[in-house]
Amino acid sequence: MFLAVEIGDWDRFTGASIGAYLGLTPTEHSSGSSRRLGPITKAGNPHIRLLLAEAAWHHRPGYRVGTTLQARFDAATPAQAARGHEGNLRLHRRWVHFTTQHKRTTIANTAIARELAGWCWSLATTR
Known part of the structure; x- marks a missing residue:
């Protein structure tokens, strides 16, 4: 809900630009053929970044549908429930991938938060 209030018009973004707007993309120092990526830019709303980072941590443990989530899936349309379920599985798989690659x-978590922002954008702009 907070994302919807703070962002307002989702149509002004693309899936790639929402991460940059929220400051979740790395800084870049490039010259000629050399390209170095630094820490995230931290542009945009810090509260949204914090909420996305906190939400990203919740996708780290194994994903299981509990009674509360199952009740929410039952209240949604089958297409919405399937998309939510697949999105949660995808974010957990990304955590597994980063763990096997020995990423800090x-x-x-920042990469997952950026992907979560893109996923929220896709949900908000789907007609």
């Missing part, structure tokens, strides 16, 4: 958890 804070860096992995």
Whole structure:
């Protein structure tokens, strides 16, 4: 809900630009053929970034549909429930991928938060 209030018009973004707007993309120092990526830019609303980072941590443990989530899936249309379920599975699979690649958890969490922002954008702009 907070994302919808803070962002307002989702149509002004693309799936790639929402991460940059929220400051979840790395800084870049490039010259000629050399390209170096630094820490995230931290542009945009810090509260949204914090909420996305906190939500990303929840996708780290194994994903199981509990009674509360099952009740929400039952209240949604089958297409919405399937999309929500697949999105949660995808974010958990990304955590597993980063863990097997021995990425630092804070860096992995930022990448998951950026992907979560893109997923929220896709949900908000789907007609």
